[in-house]
Amino acid sequence: MLLRLPALLSWGLRCGSAAAPQRLVLKRKFSGGMEEEAKRKAGYMAVDNHVQNNQALGIGSGSTIVYAVNRIAKRVRDENLKIVCVPTSFQARQLILQHQLTLSDLDRHPELDVAIDGADEVDSDLNLIKGGGGCLTQEKIVAGCAKEFIVVADYRKDSKSLGEKWKRGVPIEVIPMAYVPVTKAIAAKFGGAAELRMAANKAGPVVTDNGNFILDWKFNNISDWKNVNVSIKMIPGVVETGLFIDMAERVYFGLEDGSVCFRDRHSH
Structure with missing residues (x-):
């Protein structure tokens, strides 16, 4: 039961739900490292909710994915999971190897169970801008090979429309x-x-x-x-x-108050 408890608690809240009123009170707790804490919690929750035994995973690129891979590696050790990881970039490949996870590629695993990646901006329809780190083509190929494309981000990436917060194009x-x-x-x-x-x-x-x-x-x-x-x-x-249109199934947002919410495609 102890192993299952974190998974039971990990589902979080749909974006815009009841955790919001406490945000101002709890914001100070994460001052200085607020964004990193938000990334970490979103990455952990995505892994806990979507990664299972005997899966082929697509591993994205960027700072948020570092936390997701940390969580994958811990679960592989703790739960003896059998998974293989397909990277979207040289950075992702190095992360997989550093954590002693099983490295694969699309030649051997052209169909992935889940791909987890970050985003530079997410609009209200779950359209994404990606590629701030330069890995957009491989990221899109890997996401397109996955049955489920899951995105992790912090609260700064959530916009009503693309371009609202991401100004780099x-x-x-x-x-x-x-x-x-x-x-x-x-x-x-x-x-x-x-x-x-x-x-x-x-x-x-x-x-x-x-x-x-x-x-x-x-x-x-x-x-x-x-x-x-x-x-x-x-x-x-x-x-x-770097336009990822109608690709993401769910986006997890780490919030300023330390909670995580998610938004599903076509659920709003």
Whole structure:
């Protein structure tokens, strides 16, 4: 019974439910590390609710996923779970190996039970912007191979509409020789401005794990994301966009008060 108790307590509350009134009182408890605590709790709850024995898991990228992988590794040790992990990036691969989890790939496991990943922004319909860390193509491939795509985030990523809080634009992975034509085509078709992402600690552009460049498209007044996503992908030279439309089944948000809420697709 003791092993089962955390799982019974882990379901949390639907977003917007009764925990909110205590938020102001409890906020001080997490000052300084509030965001990290929110990420940790969201990551732990997602793992506790969706990871089971004999699964093939997709492991996403980014800071929130570090906590999820910590939790997976602990449960593998404590419960002797038999799982394999497919990474979405070099970072995710290293996390899997550091925690001595079983590393696999889509050649051996093309059908995944669950993929767990973070997001840069989540709108009210569970559409996502991803790719702030540059791994959008592999993240989308892995998510697309999963029966269930689960997202973990902190309260800062929750928006009514995309672009409300995330101001760095939609990441778009492009073939290097095409980045100028793609930049011009996006601006001509949809407005805004697409800029080549430059590296912080080296001269020149960011290069993805696939050897491509990334454009960050800062958009204006877009609402029909499904058609915009398809149209951008049809531009020659575009590899993938950071728009994850109708893909997430559930998003867990770690809140400022230390609680976690979740929102399901089409449940609102």
